[in-house]
Each structure stands twice: as structure tokens, then as C-alpha cells.
Amino acid sequence: MHWVHLMIAIVAEVVGTSALKASDGFSRPVPLLITVAGYAVAFFFLALTLRTIPMGVAYAVWSGVGIVLISLVGWLVFRQSLDAPALLGLGLIVAGVVVINGFSNAVGR
Incomplete structure (x- = not known):
């Protein structure tokens, strides 16, 4: 169940961050409430x-x-570009998460 909790936390953080962008500097109340x-x-x-x-x-x-x-949300929803170095960096982040989950003895299972 702890991995489900972590996935919920991640999705909620992505929703909050997306709404933060949409709040336009806290000038739009509905996205601000979604952020909080x-x-x-x-x-x-x-x-x-x-x-x-x-x-x-x-x-x-x-x-x-x-x-x-x-x-991904920035690219799809807000039409922000991702150049080759950004994609490479994102790939390295994914690789790091895979290594942690696949090989670390510190991961709670």
C-alpha cells in the first residue's frame, strides 16, 4: 500500500504544480485553490x-x-519545449529511479 500512497503523492504534486502555473502568479483563485x-x-x-x-x-x-x-505536462498542456539536453536529463532521472527501485536494498518492500 505504501507504493500506492507514493503514487498518489506524486500525482497530487503534479496536479498542484500544474495549477500553480495556471494560477498566473496567484492571480486566478480556482487554480490557486487547486494548488493548495x-x-x-x-x-x-x-x-x-x-x-x-x-x-x-x-x-x-x-x-x-x-x-x-x-x-510532460509542461510539454503537452503548456506547449513548453524540451530540447535534447532536457530529454537526456529526464532520461537520466528515470534511470536513477529504476536503479533505486530495481537494485537498492534500502527500498521498503
Whole structure:
């Protein structure tokens, strides 16, 4: 269940960050409320995750997957470009998350 909690935290953080962009500097109230709610849900479920998954591993996965997903949202929704170095960096982040989950003994299973 702890991995489900972590995935909920990641998705909520991506929703919150996307709404933060859409809030246009906190000038639009609905996206602002979505931002606050998204981050509240994200931190709540991250806290639940930290009961069983080591903090460093949970945060590495949370931030790594979140970076990749928010970059994808930026590209698809906000039409932000991703050049070759950005794609390479995102690939390295994905590789890091795979290594942590596939080979680290620190991962709570």
C-alpha cells in the first residue's frame, strides 16, 4: 500500500504544480485553490509513505517521477519545449529511479 500512497503523492504534486502555473502568479483563485489542495494531498500521502519507505528513497522517487511527469505536462498542456539536453536529463532521472527501485536494498518492500 505504501507504493500506492507514493503514487498518489506524486500525482497530487503534479496536479498542484500544474495549477500553480495556471494560477498566473496567484492571480486566478480556482487554480490557486487547486494548488493548495494538490500540495496538501501530496504531503499527506508522502507522510504516509514515509512510515514504511526510507525517506531518501521515497523522496528520490517522488521528486524524480514528479519531475518527469511535470515536464510532460509542461510539454503537452503548456506547449513548453524540451530540447535534447532536457530529454537526456529526464532520461537520466528515470534511470536513477529504476536503479533505486530495481537494485537498492534500502527500498521498503
